[in-house]
Amino acid sequence: MLHASALDGQMTDLFSQVGVVVFYLVVWGLVFAGTGLFVGAFIPFITGDSLLFAAGLVTAATPELSVWILALGVGIAAFVGDQVGFILGRHLGRPYLDRKSGPRMKKIIARVEKFYNSYGWWSVVIARFIPWARVFVPWVAGIGKMNYFKFLTSNFVGALAWGVGLTLVGYYAASIPGVKAAAYVIAGFFITASVIFSIRTWVVERRDRQQNPAN
Template sequence: MLRTSALGDQLGDLLGQSGVILFYLVIWGLVFAGTALFLGVFIPFITGDSLLFGAGLVAATNPNLSIAILAIGTGIAAFLGDQVGFLLGRRYGRGYLDRHGGRRTQAAIAKTESFYRKFGWWSVIIARFMPWARVFVPVIAGVGRMNYYKFLSSNLVGAVAWGTGMTLVGYYAASIPGVKNAAYVIAGFFIVASIIFGYRTWRSDRLETRAAATTNAEPEHTSGG
């Protein structure tokens, strides 16, 4: 009887924590997918600084959330996302980049390539704080055959500085008078604004891609002899 009661208590605790676990998984999943699955191309803000800052704010106002687990997990997710991007670039080459997005995306890729050539090892770290570069630098580093261990070290530093650091910034920002009480409103604003901006970017890229495909499909007119 006591064993059954203890099991019931454990299941109850697990059920009560499911919302917390889901919160962790959503944050980590978005951070990972931002670079590993190119999600950051379409919704750069919801997978970037705003997400981490907002998550830190929420953690500061919810006693069930552990800022240590959230911040460390976010750093790991950021690290793994870039590792996947790097390996994809090394495996599939420049053609992998050419298949993504319309003119806006291709312009961002060209800009990122120049940025990578200029800063090298540091580009992986700096790019963490730049929405247009965050997604593409790992892949371009792979395409450029950057030494794996150099990328590994720069990725680790960048993931800790950005993934863990930005989450902690949001958490400690809640200690500022007025911020803690408005934490959910601020986080909600960031998320809604990110979704709207991301949809507009995705739609614009899709329309540009469709227009380019239509132009390429038009038959060439030749004059008859």
């Protein structure tokens, strides 16, 4: 029979590992949903740069977490999310975006189309670092029937640079004196600010659609 203290230790280890897995899955899921499920159009900040930076900080302050597992998973989630967005854009097309978007979103989409037409292959890479372009460029590329291999390569470069890069920036920012000790507070600030800005974006978009139901 296991000693009570040994059993407690095993249970603590189990919950610790489960918590680690959940943390990875939540971060990866949000990154994927940002473009793959179009969630980033309504909560752009919580699925973007702030999330990765905050996740890197938390990882630096939590010995059970591995920054390389987190960062590589983020890169993969970002890559797959954009691929899904590209495929949906190709099959659903512009009419779907017009039906789902209010006046404010339509202006953003127009900017994204101009951005995509100006930069082509590089637009997919650069868009990863631009909140208003991140969600829509894969869709616009799909609608515009961009060559699949070109999108695949540009998506890979962008997902790697953004997903892995920003996660590592957050992680190594903890090496600055005082940052690691306050990592959870800083991460909480970024996430809270992201939620507030995301709610504001959703409210503004909903109000625009109610005021302009014909659009």
